[in-house]
Amino acid sequence: MRQGKVLQITFCVVILFSCAFFTFLYWNDNKYKNDPNEGIQYLYDNWEFYYSVLLTPEDLKKGDTKGAYMEYVTIGEVNNYSNHNPYREAHGCGTYVLHLQLASEKARYAIEIPEIYSAYRFFVNDELIGQCGEPGENDKNYREGIQTKIYSFEAAGECTLLLETRDESHYYSGMTYPPALGTESVVLQRVYRRIIFYTTIAVLCAFNILFTLYYCVKFRSSLKERSQRKNVMIFTGIAFCGILFMGYPLVHYLWQCRVHPWYTIELMSGYVITFLIVLLHNRLTQTRHIMEKGVGYGMVVLAAVMCVIVFLYGNFSARLTLRLEVVFSFVVFWYKIVIALYLVGRSVISVYRQQTEGVPLLTGSLFYACSYMWDRLYPKFEPIYGGWFAEWATIIMIFASGFVLWRRLLQNAKQAELLQKQYEEMEKQMKIQVRHMEKVNETVEYNRRIRHDFRHHLHAIDTLAKEGKVEKVSEYVANLSEYHKKGRSQGTLFCKNTVINALLQYYEDNADLSEIKTVIRVCADENLPVPEVEFCIIIGNLLENAIDASRPLAREKRKIEFYGKQEGAMYLISSVNYYEGEIRKRGRRFQSSKHTGNGVGIWSVERVVEKYNGMMTIDVGEEKFEVKIAIPIE
Known part of the structure; x- marks a missing residue:
């Protein structure tokens, strides 16, 4: 009965909190819900797209689209050049054009161009402002280069933004995330806040690693059990992958990256975290039931197989077709649902069995599952400052697992310290007992010698008394008394x-x-x-x-x-x-x-x-x- 109430309260609190939390993010940290009056706008709508051609500003002025049809796209709806057309290739090239109406007076603007896959040239009106990689005229001249960059320019009135893009190597293609346009101060302010957020998360993950290593050094006596050492190693791996998973925006702000191996590492890190969380979850909620063990092993194998699939998907991204990308997205969708349901179910069983790990793990697992639900309910979401829904869920799961592990490790450390003190106390008591027995044995031995020598002393005293040597008798008795006083060792x-x-x-x-x-x-x-x-x-x-x-x-x-x-x-x-x-x-x-x-x-x-x-x-x-x-x- 008590466990049922705990489950009801936990489910209600976590679901309501996730509802409030993700809804708050959707309306307050979403590029698609940004208020333009704040001095910045996110350019996601009304883009003209020309598939399979690279057009220059001169081509547009001449009206020469090289045989390509113009179509409108909304940035973020798809992550490739297809624009919902299943017959297009996964790779290729395309030109994005956006016409803006700026203030009539000339002013300086800043634009943040997020990662564009996998090379581009950026024009404002007729001027080349910057580029990343080399789109080239064909795939032979193509050179990939991906980075989040900020460009500044002066403009007034009508303004045309043009992006020539090409991708031949990534599993995404073209412009996937909307650029941000505004005054320099506002754009830089938002960039700095985003950097601070991801730096904080990376530092917290690093703190987890340092804390775990500190524990291993300080309380190594409590890690003698092999299972405890494995748990510590698994959690250290989770925290390390968390740094890779949450630190990638920092890398893209600082360096221009190639697709391989960096994006494979970025993609893999999230799935390795899931694999390690499932593994640690199983170890923290151990069971003797054969069926539960079998399901647990099955989930670990599933997570491991998914890591292999993702590794192959990232490494062979240049050879992917659009159909394979769709199949992969379908597999990932159901994989996440199965893992989330398993983690929640395992945590519920742990709560019913009154395991202390149950409630924290159930909280993290429920939040993890709710993040996928809200990701489907709010598909048009891209964070301004913080992380994606899945990233927030991963953070919560890392800290929920860490909380359970830390608590168990600290309890073990206290128990080991208590046992050490008990051992020292027992050792001290043994020394006291041994010393006491030595004194008792010395006393017994002394008394035995006294009884043995007593008749000799009597003979000596009797002889002196018969000879009338009274003073000698007194002197002998005094010496005998002093001898016995010195000989006592009790x-x-x-x-x-x-x-x-x-x-x-x-x-x-x-x-x-x-x-x-x-x-x-x-x-x-x-x-x-x-x-x-x-x-x-x-x-x-x-x-x-x-x-x-x-x-x-x-x-x-x-x-x-x-x-x-x-x-x-x-x-x-x-x-x-x-x-x-x-x-x-x-x-x-x-x-x-x-x-x-x-x-x-x-x-x-x-x-x-x-x-x-x-x-x-x-x-x-x-x-x-x-x-x-x-x-x-x-």
């Missing part, structure tokens, strides 16, 4: 509690090994303010920190004073030691001097004291560190 008796006494003896021995003078006075009987285990946590952490701080000091400064006693209804603990260097704090937490990050010892003591409604104060002097604790005795 350790200092600090208190009646055996466990606490053994712990205090352990730390006293550690301090003696480092030549640290200790003054320990602890009264601990059955009436302790906290359970015995937690009392040992307080004593152990305070004494261990004090010994660690005292070791680097000069011998005369190595001193620890530790007191514990009951006064009225309170149990008071005081620990004093000296130190050198800087004591660092971050907020309320002391920073460790043994490793980077927060210290654990003082924090553990604080938690025990707070648990039993006690008070704890820490006084940090220039060389003196003092901890005072008061815990009520119930």
Whole structure:
């Protein structure tokens, strides 16, 4: 029942959010919905197109179209020269002409020419303004070159824009994206915003990679499982492909690119991301059901096969026919639907099984699926600043997968750190037990020797007494008493509690090994303010920190004073030691001097004291560190 409500809420929220988000983009970040009053207009309508000919401004003036018919095209409706004519070739050449009516006074304008496939010459009226690549008079003189460029020119009144284009190598052909015309400041402002957007996305993907690598270095002990290492490697691949997939507009602004290999890499990156997301999705929502495993493997194989198809499609784009391009678009359409439905279905099952990964993955998968739906509902969309619908969906999926993976990795890191601390604590307890047993064995051995030698001492005393040597008897007894006093090795008796006494003896021995003078006075009987285990946590952490701080000091400064006693209804603990260097704090937490990050010892003591409604104060002097604790005795 609870999982059903979670699914209903997640579906409603994500679908409503995607509706609002993509509708907002459609009306506010769409070249086809741009307001011309903002000082810029996108030239997508009323273009004259002459198929299979390259016309110059002089040809137009003479009325010589070289036998080609003029037809009107809307830029963005198709991505090739066909203009909905299925009998045309996928490659070739064509001329685009647009007549504009500008202001009567001469002014300077800027025009952004996006990627035109795959070479062009650009004229304003009779003047050649610029070119990219070389369209040539035929395919032998053709030289590809693709780049987003900004040109400026002066014009007034009637103005004619002419673009000679040729493509012999790309899977697109001609002018696919509408140019932007306006004042220089407005055009450049929009270009800069677009660059900032894609730079931000690329930086975030790079941050994902750096964070993952940092985790691998810092918490490598938690990556001992092979599955965890694979998950980290897969996500690193997703983030790296995200940089390629979202960073291509930056490349096109900066450099003129050839079709091969750059556009194949650009096309492949999106499909490799999908493949890796499906793979990671399967690994994060693992199941024991054979049918689900089979479907999961099938989707991975499908995504891998699609990557191969896309690779071949990009590399052999020069040999494509229009029919093959249509078939490829059909295959891609259904492939995306199948993958989106699979990811959503797998996430729904994960939610029903109460897996913690379910809701984040379902959110990303639903948004991913909704992006395809809205792409069909809003086909006439090209972003001004941000990304396409599919790019936004990819970003959300990357961060949803990253969130799930990071959370799992951090949980593993915390668990590994906890296990390490437990191991260290067990090792410390073993040392205390071993040391205590050694002292017990020494005491037993000493008592055995006493019993063995006792009759010899009696014979000696009896002989001296019979001889009347009373003074010798007294001297012998005194020497014997001193001998036994020096021979005792059972350790200092600090208190009646055996466990606490053994712990205090352990730390006293550690301090003696480092030549640290200790003054320990602890009264601990059955009436302790906290359970015995937690009392040992307080004593152990305070004494261990004090010994660690005292070791680097000069011998005369190595001193620890530790007191514990009951006064009225309170149990008071005081620990004093000296130190050198800087004591660092971050907020309320002391920073460790043994490793980077927060210290654990003082924090553990604080938690025990707070648990039993006690008070704890820490006084940090220039060389003196003092901890005072008061815990009520119930």
